Amino acid sequence: MNIDYSLPCRSSNYRAGNNGRDFIVIHYTGNDNSTAWQNAHYFATSKVEASAHYFIDNDSIYASVPEDDTAWAVGVKYGNAPYWGSCKNSNSISIELCTFGGEIQGPTIDKAAELVRHLMSKYGIPIDHVVRHYDVCAKCCPAPWVGGAREDLWTLFKLYVLGVSGEGAPTPIVNPTPAAQAIQVVANFAIACGQQCANQFVGHDFIAADGIIGPATRRMAIRVLQHALNLDYNAGLVEDGICGTKTKAAIGQHYVRRGERQYMVTFVEILALLHGKDPHGVEYPGTYGSGLASAYNTDYIDRNGFLFVLGLLGCEV
Numbered sequence: 233m234n235i236d237y238s239l240p241c242r243s244s245n246y247r248a249g250n251n252g253r254d255f256i257v258i259h260y261t262g263n264d265n266s267t268a269w270q271n272a273h274y275f276a277t278s279k280v281e282a283s284a285h286y287f288i289d290n291d292s293i294y295a296s297v298p299e300d301d302t303a304w305a306v307g308v309k310y311g312n313a314p315y316w317g318s319c320k321n322s323n324s325i326s327i328e329l330c331t332f333g334g335e336i337q338g339p340t341i342d343k344a345a346e347l348v349r350h351l352m353s354k355y356g357i358p359i360d361h362v363v364r365h366y367d368v369c370a371k372c373c374p375a376p377w378v379g380g381a382r383e384d385l386w387t388l389f390k391l392y393v394l395g396v397s398g399e400g401a402p403t404p405i406v407n408p409t410p411a412a413q414a415i416q417v418v419a420n421f422a423i424a425c426g427q428q429c430a431n432q433f434v435g436h437d438f439i440a441a442d443g444i445i446g447p448a449t450r451r452m453a454i455r456v457l458q459h460a461l462n463l464d465y466n467a468g469l470v471e472d473g474i475c476g477t478k479t480k481a482a483i484g485q486h487y488v489r490r491g492e493r494q495y496m497v498t499f500v501e502i503l504a505l506l507h508g509k510d511p512h513g514v515e516y517p518g519t520y521g522s523g524l525a526s527a528y529n530t531d532y533i534d535r536n537g538f539l540f541v542l543g544l545l546g547c548e549v
């Protein structure tokens with residue numbers, strides 16, 4: 233990856249230092265048919281009291297604000313947005329994408345995905361902390377990836393960032409309708425998120441976040457259960473991904489129900505994602521809220537339920 237450092241941002245347009253590198257925020261320049269060089273040059277030479285870390289077009293990536301410093305990019309609230317308050321200028325890295333003919337074009341998307349992957353691995357940022365300016369401030373940015381069918385383009389970008397590799401091959405729908413295509417994409421994205429959350433939760437024997445359920449993911453689902461049983465009940469299980477007599481004994485007559493906060497809820501949240509459902513977030517430990525209740529259409533999951541959700545995934549239980 234080539235990054236051009238020849239046009240650093242004018243220092244009056246940003247603040248030195250940071251408060252963590254927890255989010256990556258994607259923007260568009262809002263200045264159609266202008267290049268990364270033109271935008272970087274503008275922020276290098278003009279006093280605008282706004283800034284970003286990177287500008288990308290079809291040919292190049294320009295570094296503007298140094299990664300360790302705070303760009304002024306997401307500090308203004310335009311409406312209610314899910315990441316307002318958690319994603320801030322001081323804990324995020326902002327990337328501006330150039331548009332041509334009103335669209336973010338393929339070569340720009342390639343470069344952006346490569347840079348995002350690099351930053352995710354460098355700072356340990358999970359995919360659900362790769363967000364749009366829109367998700368933080370309700371500003372229509374990046375406009376080509378906000379609203380209606382354009383939401384799918386944003387989902388596709390994140391899938392592309394995750395990369396499709398690893399176990400098994402995707403099962404394409406033959407001649408899908410656009411709606412079926414969108415559902416497939418969203419389901420695969422949920423599964424990929426579930427895989428990444430499972431990695432984060434268990435912390436070993438990482439699996440590919442490829443959106444495909446195969447043997448490694450099934451085994452990981454059981455590891456998630458074993459890890460939750462160890463955390464909630466000091467079960468002392470070997471986290472080997474095999475649901476044997478010890479694991480079943482540890483489940484005992486335990487259950488989770490709405491309002492409870494437990495790692496067993498985290499397990500069920502991750503399983504919901506692996507089923508392509510949206511539990512409205514995964515927490516460590518998890519709180520059994522309305523998102524999870526609607527994903528499984530129940531306020532209560534017991535021993536049979538735990539084994540049932542694993543069985544649905546094709547795990548041997």
Ligand SMILES: [Zn+2]
Pocket residue numbers: 258259260365371373374
């Ligand atoms: Zn923006």
